[in-house]
Amino acid sequence: MSTALVCYYSKTGNTEKMAIRIAEALRKNGLAADLKKVESMDASDLLKYDCLVFGSPTYYGTMAWPLKKLLDESVTFHGKLKGRVGGAFASSGNIAGGNETTVLDILNALLIHGMVVQGQSRGDHYGPVAIGRPDERSVKSCERYAANLAALTKKLFP
Numbered sequence: 001m002s003t004a005l006v007c008y009y010s011k012t013g014n015t016e017k018m019a020i021r022i023a024e025a026l027r028k029n030g031l032a033a034d035l036k037k038v039e040s041m042d043a044s045d046l047l048k049y050d051c052l053v054f055g056s057p058t059y060y061g062t063m064a065w066p067l068k069k070l071l072d073e074s075v076t077f078h079g080k081l082k083g084r085v086g087g088a089f090a091s092s093g094n095i096a097g098g099n100e101t102t103v104l105d106i107l108n109a110l111l112i113h114g115m116v117v118q119g120q121s122r123g124d125h126y127g128p129v130a131i132g133r134p135d136e137r138s139v140k141s142c143e144r145y146a147a148n149l150a151a152l153t154k155k156l157f158p
């Protein structure tokens with residue numbers, strides 16, 4: 001079975017709610033998905049997965065430092081994630097508060113790792129976003145995103 005990781009940082013629970021929905025939907029769509037807080041991870045754990053999805057609250061328009069720290073530590077095996085499926089999601093406080101720039105900053109790191117990143121033709125184009133606590137629209141976006149990532153992962157890692 002193809003494997004996936006949903007790794008997130010969340011201080012007040014909003015990003016965590018998105019992470020839970022994404023992990024559940026990945027499982028529903030046939031992946032063996034682990035859900036982990038970024039603080040509990042060692043960067044080398046990332047090597048175990050076919051699909052890696054990272055979530056963060058928006059802090060000053062970008063990802064929170066614990067996630068940035070993990071990604072920076074992954075330089076020790078730079079190149080080894082080449083070809084794996086990557087994704088990102090974010091929760092911000094405000095509508096134009098930088099959730100998309102947060103998602104794009106995470107995806108930037110994944111692209112530099114050589115990972116495969118899929119955009120979304122409908123809804124949240126770069127990856128799911130929420131304003132604070134995820135509402136019904138955001139939950140649906142998380143579920144649709146996870147279904148797309150699962151389909152791609154199963155294709156690349158049957």
Ligand SMILES: Cc1cc2nc3c(=O)[nH]c(=O)nc-3n(C[C@H](O)[C@H](O)[C@H](O)COP(=O)(O)O)c2cc1C
Nearest residue numbers: 010011012013014015057058060061092093094097
């Ligand atoms: C240090 C800090 C910086 C923040 N910066 C932004 C920001 O630039 N734009 C924004 O819309 N919200 C900002 N917020 C609000 C959080 O992104 C928002 O409350 C988010 O839903 C928190 O997610 P969490 O519950 O997963 O911790 C900031 C919050 C903190 C604590």
